Amino acid sequence: MMPNLIEQLSRLPIRLGWHILLMALALGAGILISVPLAILATRRRWLQGPLLGVAGIVQTVPSLALLALMVVLMGGLIGFWPAIVALVLYSMLPILRNTVTGLLGVDAAMVEAARGVGMTDRQMLLKVQLPLAAPVIIAGIRTSAVWVVGIATLSTPVGQESLGNYIFTGLDLRNHVATMTGVVAAAGLALALDGLIRLMELAAAQRSRALGILGGAGLALLVLGGLTPLAMAKLSQRAAVTDAGLVRVGAKNFAEQYILAEVLAGQLREAGFRADITESIGSAIIFDVLAAGTLDCYVDYSGTIWATVMKRTGSQGGQEVLDEVTEYLRERYGIVCLGALGFENAYALAMTRARANELGVRSIADLAAQAPTMRIGATHEFFGRDEWAAIRDTYELRFAQNVSLSPTLMYGAVRDGQVDVISAFSSDGRIAAYDLVVLEDPRSAIPPYDAILLVSQRAAARPGLLDAMRPLVGAIDDDAMRHANKLVDLDGRTPADAARWLRTR
């Protein structure tokens, strides 16, 4: 655990730096937008309802969905900008609401006195109303700051590094030390901000300059101190840029993808490219991101493109699907499908050998009669996919209950009898380790899922890049991948370790 913790902590300065940058910019922009809007709303009363209404609706959109939506709205752009825009939107409601409440709550006698001594509306606002409403407004900013720190952890799935990387990669790879590091760091940051902004609030309420200076200095120290390692890393990186430029490698949110990203990055670095891995990208957006050219390469699965991008159902042989996918991606998106890596990671219904034998189930067709008394566990993504609809309709499956589980938890759940069947990934090391059986698919409802190497149009045009990666085609078979997955999922090794094993075996 100690070496793991030390490794996690070594990444803290950069991740904390990104997190603080996201928080500070989102909050700053949130204040600059919300306070003037709120002032306008106190002068044009009819604006109040619509403004707070819209901000309230934004708040009810699940945060992860809002972030993913930003990626789509911004044409597949991932990373900093979609994250910051979503965070700004989230920061607005408490600031808007408290500014409106604070300004309307200023004693009418004060407003009359200000007019009576001959202040203009603007002078009245700046010299009397805003200072008197300041404690309430700052309280709103404080609420907003704590929200933003929490929600900023969700920038990881849209490709922006943050403290969320600890949490998501920790959950993806069952590295609880990483998860806890992220949780503790984010909570600590939120508490520190809460305390410092509370000081500013007290300073405004008690008109205490000393408290104001203390809070302001604390905030400045936190933000500048937190940003320093990030700024230094960025500067030294800029100095070290080679002419080959940067290649952005993507990974979805499970161990196999982390390992393959390390394999791709290793291959590229060996050929003299500089490669950066963006991990735990939501699988719903990763293809759009590649199509938009903000990501350069990643590994997807032929059946996934077949079902979710091409909207095809039913299946043919693996080679036909692969050929059609390759042709479609080239014509439609200019994306190069360099070839199949040599293994398949299919969706497959699996159950424990003991239970399958007990019920006499060998294929999915055998499940139909038993399904009404069984529970199926799968990722929430799977339940939304066309493949699930195809399996369900082809075999007329009606399960007693659909249980949404994270990919890391579902294998344990079926082993322990908490669910009866799961939608396993066929390359997962835990299928063998937990003695699960993969049910046959006699009616070919599930398409083949050959792992394929996808390269964006822009990256493919770089001299030498495709050549550098071509040796990977056909180089990783089912057994090799399953073993590499097992190294991470069950033996607690890092994805980089597993990638090294794959490349040197």
Next chain:
Amino acid sequence: MIQVDRLSKSYDGGATWAVRQISFTLNEGELLVLLGASGCGKTTTLKMINRLIEPTAGHVFIDGQDATTVDPVTLRRRIGYVFQMIGLFPHMTVEENVAIVPRLLGWPAGRVEARVVELLDMVGLPPEQYRQRYPRQLSGGQRQRVGFARALAAGPRIMLLDEPFGALDPITRDTLQVEFKRIQAKLKLTAIMVTHDMTEALLLADRIAVMDQGQIVCIDTPQQLMAETRNGMVATLLASPRRQMAQLEAIAEGRAPAEATA
């Protein structure tokens, strides 16, 4: 000089009138008290003079100039205003409160500073002791002294006072009334003060305008009002101070205040 000409205010398009066709003329250095019960329109009249409330009809002429044609912000900076609830800004020190209007007028810092010191001295608050204090650190009487200093800061020729002694205890009220009268006379301020306290009106006013239901019932000097017997309204308002005066005289002469139980 202030001329008020058929000044009127209605909040419902003329169905009812809060103030109706009020006219009077006030000479330089004169103190007029608007006296009447709550809701008689006296405060509305006062606020129409510096356009905190816009008149529905009628005019106010200040030194011959129609106030409705002047920018209201400029107008208000030329007129000192003392508020019923004192109206000091709680987030500003005594010094900052007093300096508001000079700063709004863009006076240089040195002149503002000197003026604050001069005014705090004038209202009996030693500057070194009080200038850095916040309103919450002052007694009610001290706050209204600051209120007077603030109203006087830019050297206005006209002062409007909305029940300025209403929030004070009787002893403080008496002291401040005397000091205000002294300052008003010394600076030859033309002043209009609103009150519902007949005794206060009699003691301070050069002339008193008695108001009822939005109109002036009668306007006269305190001496002539005291002699007045015909007007029932005025007689009622005067009954209380007259009775108190008789009782005080009786006590002073060692007699039992016979009317006390009457």
